[in-house]
Amino acid sequence: MSLLFEFDISNEYDILSEKIIAMSNDIVMKYDKTRLNDNGRIVIPAGIRQELGLRPGDTLLLSVEGGVLKIESQQARIRRVQQSLRKFIPPDRVLSDELVTERDDEAQREMEEWLG
Numbered sequence: 001m002s003l004l005f006e007f008d009i010s011n012e013y014d015i016l017s018e019k020i021i022a023m024s025n026d027i028v029m030k031y032d033k034t035r036l037n038d039n040g041r042i043v044i045p046a047g048i049r050q051e052l053g054l055r056p057g058d059t060l061l062l063s064v065e066g067g068v069l070k071i072e073s074q075q076a077r078i079r080r081v082q083q084s085l086r087k088f089i090p091p092d093r094v095l096s097d098e099l100v101t102e103r104d105d106e107a108q109r110e111m112e113e114w115l116g
Contacts, residue, residue: 044071052076 032045044054052073054060059074089095
């Protein structure tokens with residue numbers, strides 16, 4: 001399940017936490033409605049927080065694309081970027097092992113230089 005969800009910021013809503021079901025081209029999309037308060041804050045409804053595994057204190061990343069506010073957890077973004085980069089790394093290659101080997105080699109060279 002993707003941890004990306006969207007809020008359409010082009011409309012004003014007066015009803016707090018009203019659930020909306022929209023059907024378009026045989027696709028059913030569920031929306032939760034919330035309200036922007038005077039301080040510019042929104043409440044992410046509990047059902048969405050639970051569905052996405054969001055907890056208090058999580059870092060959220062915000063962007064606006066085509067008039068749509070997108071909110072994604074930092075962990076979800078990291079996982080998404082990692083997934084997109086996997087296509088460039090052969091499945092039998094373990095980058096962490098390579099990093100450890102490089103660090104060990106560097107430490108050995110430093111020790112040899114220090115000892116003379």
